[in-house]
Amino acid sequence: MAQTAALRIDPAPPALPDAAILAATSAIADGPLAAAAARIDHGEYPLPLMADLGAAGALGAHLKGNGSRFGLAISAMETASRACGATGFLMWAHDVCGLYLDQSGNPALEGAMLEDHAAGRSFGGTALSNPMKAFSGIEPMLLRARKVAGGYVVRGALPWVSHIGRGQYCGAIAAVEGVGGSVSHEIMFLLRCDDRAELRPCPVFSGMEGTSTWGIRLDDYFVPADDLIADPARPFIARIKGAFILLQTGMALGVSAGAIASMREVEGPLGHVNQFLDDQPDDLEAELADLRAGILALAETPFETSKDYLLSVLDARAQGAEFTLRATQAALLHQGARGYLASAGPQRRIREAHFVAIVTPAIKHLRWEMARLSRDVMPGGAA
Numbered sequence: 078m079a080q081t082a083a084l085r086i087d088p089a090p091p092a093l094p095d096a097a098i099l100a101a102t103s104a105i106a107d108g109p110l111a112a113a114a115a116r117i118d119h120g121e122y123p124l125p126l127m128a129d130l131g132a133a134g135a136l137g138a139h140l141k142g143n144g145s146r147f148g149l150a151i152s153a154m155e156t157a158s159r160a161c162g163a164t165g166f167l168m169w170a171h172d173v174c175g176l177y178l179d180q181s182g183n184p185a186l187e188g189a190m191l192e193d194h195a196a197g198r199s200f201g202g203t204a205l206s207n208p209m210k211a212f213s214g215i216e217p218m219l220l221r222a223r224k225v226a227g228g229y230v231v232r233g234a235l236p237w238v239s240h241i242g243r244g245q246y247c248g249a250i251a252a253v254e255g256v257g258g259s260v261s262h263e264i265m266f267l268l269r270c271d272d273r274a275e276l277r278p279c280p281v282f283s284g285m286e287g288t289s290t291w292g293i294r295l296d297d298y299f300v301p302a303d304d305l306i307a308d309p310a311r312p313f314i315a316r317i318k319g320a321f322i323l324l325q326t327g328m329a330l331g332v333s334a335g336a337i338a339s340m341r342e343v344e345g346p347l348g349h350v351n352q353f354l355d356d357q358p359d360d361l362e363a364e365l366a367d368l369r370a371g372i373l374a375l376a377e378t379p380f381e382t383s384k385d386y387l388l389s390v391l392d393a394r395a396q397g398a399e400f401t402l403r404a405t406q407a408a409l410l411h412q413g414a415r416g417y418l419a420s421a422g423p424q425r426r427i428r429e430a431h432f433v434a435i436v437t438p439a440i441k442h443l444r445w446e447m448a449r450l451s452r453d454v455m456p457g458g459a460a
């Protein structure tokens with residue numbers, strides 16, 4: 078008996094149920110996060126609240142060890158974004174960084190590193206705007222790598238990367254140059270923001286100021302094999318692209334839900350005149366429910382790579398951004414001057430919504446991608 082007990086391997090701790098994660102996330106969102114939203118808008122980086130969200134299970138639901146619950150990760154992001162879009166964006170950046178580690182197949186990045194990340198004991202984001210645009214043919218790749226013994230050295234600069242700081246990290250991609258400067262392929266790696274990486278302050282943005290966004294400059298930064306997420310990077314990106322884009326919809330759903338809630342807040346005092354506005358909360362609520370249902374259905378198969386699936390994801394992301402612009406503008410029209418106060422949620426959400434619309438992939442980038450993919454699938458279309 079004693080021997081049998083000694084040989085038994087303890088199973089992994091059971092993943093927290095969906096309802097428990099959403100209830101804990103709501104408690105954070107409706108309590109301390111809602112109270113801090115205006116301060117976060119003006120520059121307070123909410124790392125303690127991110128740690129709370131991690132402890133609540135809101136930052137790791139989509140990981141393999143937790144049952145790959147992408148729909149739950151999106152719902153948790155929606156819940157937080159209702160109170161604060163900047164924190165929703167931090168959750169997305171954190172979630173996709175976890176996705177990179179989880180899918181890397183690199184034992185040095187899985188295990189303890191991933192566990193700490195998922196639990197909100199360590200923090201990191203994503204520097205993939207430029208590579209995503211570069212892979213779509215929109216702009217050149219900004220980081221360049223050279224093969225050296227035991228890894229690569231990387232140089233170059235990225236203008237803005239969020240959810241980083243000293244001791245933090247982010248997923249990044251560099252084009253590998255051979256002799257003569259020709260590019261053979263790209264590598265994806267974990268960029269550690271230690272003293273090898275120069276962090277440069279960004280200009281002041283009109284919103285999202287609490288996202289700890291920095292410029293990064295690398296000068297012969299050494300990437301050891303242990304920090305490689307994918308080599309080559311392109312097949313890896315093709316595999317995770319749907320999940321990367323789909324996860325962002327949590328921000329769109331949440332900022333829109335927050336906007337609808339602020340329309341309802343003034344139904345009593347202002348309903349008699351607000352009824353003449355084009356967008357009414359019941360209609361927007363129904364549209365939001367349809368959008369959410371479509372997104373959660375797509376989240377059942379986040380690693381599908383068919384063109385039809387990717388087109389649906391791009392479309393859901395674009396529709397989400399467009400809907401958020403409309404819902405937040407409607408909320409300001411409903412609230413009038415009280416929503417225009419510097420401390421008011423509706424004017425903050427308008428700026429958050431515009432960020433949802435311009436963060437990579439921006440609406441214009443999504444439409445470019447959809448046009449390219451549609452041409453590919455149409456008979457006789459240029460590839």
Ligand SMILES: Cc1cc2nc3c(=O)[nH]c(=O)nc-3n(C[C@H](O)[C@H](O)[C@H](O)COP(=O)(O)OP(=O)(O)OC[C@H]3O[C@@H](n4cnc5c(N)ncnc54)[C@H](O)[C@@H]3O)c2cc1C
Binds near residue numbers: 204206284285439
């Ligand atoms: C608050 C904030 C946080 C962000 N966080 C991240 C992040 O975590 N990770 C990440 O990879 N990207 C991040 N970005 C970049 C973002 O995803 C987009 O790439 C960026 O907003 C530009 O996208 P665009 O496609 O509209 O490019 P466009 O506006 O069309 O611009 C084309 C190119 O010019 C560059 N550019 C434009 N204006 C300037 C300027 N004043 N100074 C320097 N370069 C400029 C852009 O970066 C872009 O590469 C962040 C941007 C902002 C504003």
